[in-house]
Amino acid sequence: MIKTVFKFIFKLIIWFLAIPLIGVVIYKWVPVPATPLMVIRYIEQKQADAETVWKHDWVPIEEISKNLQLAVICSEDQNFLQHNGFDMKAIEKAFENNNKGKKVRGASTISQQTAKNVFLWPQRSWVRKGMEAYVTFLIELIWTKERIMEVYLNSIEMGNGIYGAEAASQHWFKKSASKLSKSEAAAIAAILPRPLKYRANPATPYIAGRKNWIIRQMGFFGVLNYERKDDK
Numbered sequence: 373m374i375k376t377v378f379k380f381i382f383k384l385i386i387w388f389l390a391i392p393l394i395g396v397v398i399y400k401w402v403p404v405p406a407t408p409l410m411v412i413r414y415i416e417q418k419q420a421d422a423e424t425v426w427k428h429d430w431v432p433i434e435e436i437s438k439n440l441q442l443a444v445i446c447s448e449d450q451n452f453l454q455h456n457g458f459d460m461k462a463i464e465k466a467f468e469n470n471n472k473g474k475k476v477r478g479a480s481t482i483s484q485q486t487a488k489n490v491f492l493w494p495q496r497s498w499v500r501k502g503m504e505a506y507v508t509f510l511i512e513l514i515w516t517k518e519r520i521m522e523v524y525l526n527s528i529e530m531g532n533g534i535y536g537a538e539a540a541s542q543h544w545f546k547k548s549a550s551k552l553s554k555s556e557a558a559a560i561a562a563i564l565p566r567p568l569k570y571r572a573n574p575a576t577p578y579i580a581g582r583k584n585w586i587i588r589q590m591g592f593f594g595v596l597n598y599e600r601k602d603d604k
Contacts, residue, residue, distance in 0.1 A: 389506070392491055396510045399490065399523060403430040407527050408493050410535055417533070425533025427543065433522035436537045436549045439557035441521055442596045446589035447561040447582075449482040452521075453598065457483040457512040458505075484508045486524045518598040525549075529567045530560060544572040558586040 410426060417424045433441070445452050451459050459481050480488075487507035492500055511520055530540035537549040537560075545556050552560070556573075562582035563570035570579050 388503075392503070392507050393510060395491055396507065396514050400515055400519065404490055404523055404527055405430075407489050407535070408491075409489060409529060412494065413529070413533065426535075427533055427539040428526075428535040429538040429542075430526050430536065431538045431549060433518060433525070436522075436525055437552040437557055438596055439554045439590075440525065440537055440541075440549065440552050440560060442590050442593060443554075443557040443561035443586055444482065444521075444525065444564065445596070446593055447558075447586050448485070448564060450589070450593070452482050453517060455481060455483075457481060457508040481508075482524050483512055483520055485528070486520055487511060489527050489529075490523060516598065521598075528564065530563065531567050531571075534567070540572075554587060554590065555583065558583040558590065561586050 406428070410428065414424060414426055449459065451461070484504055487504050487510075488494070488500075491507050492503055511523075515523075526536040526538075529535055530537075531543055534540050534543045540560055541547055541549040541552055541556075544560060545552065547556075559572040559575055559579065562575070562579045563572050570576070572579065575583060
């Protein structure tokens with residue numbers, strides 16, 4: 373009996389690890405059609421008898437403005453091109469701030485956010501955090517930085533029922549993602565922490581302040597070049 377239980381647990385662990393690996397390999401080339409969060413949001417809208425909105429138009433990274441790519445790096449993860457999925461300095465800083473009783477700060481990288489958004493569920497738990505670390509390791513190992521950015525910008529929530537750069541660009545600025553200006557890109561990046569609460573256009577004073585900060589960071593960052601990391 374005990375031997376049977378251990379065999380079952382072992383097989384369960386193998387499948388638990390194998391399924392994300394298969395998904396990461398497939399999504400190295402195949403567009404992500406939907407994410408768990410998209411499905412959850414749609415069900416929430418249905419249950420609330422609200423208007424159902426699900427806008428998601430996958431576009432290749434060549435059709436996403438470099439302004440938006442740079443804006444989300446400067447807003448969400450300025451060490452994106454240097455780290456291997458985990459920004460240890462940001463983690464240490466967040467840990468110190470949280471221990472001092474300051475406002476709780478996260479330290480999730482773009483790679484971690486991509487792993488969570490595409491493969492996992494939004495609720496926090498130790499199991500999910502463990503799986504997030506595992507999937508983050510896989511996508512950093514198997515994908516390029518440019519592919520991580522492509523999947524990230526095509527999958528993240530950017531408004532109520534709005535997912536990905538193209539849908540967000542059309543929703544907020546009535547133009548394609550390839551045409552976003554620096555200011556427009558920064559406005560979209562500014563709402564990412566809470567896309568259901570904030571709006572990119574017209575921007576509130578708070579979002580306008582965040583947008584201006586992101587634009588300054590973009591100037592400090594310089595030209596975006598994925599070969600910094602992907603020529604390894």
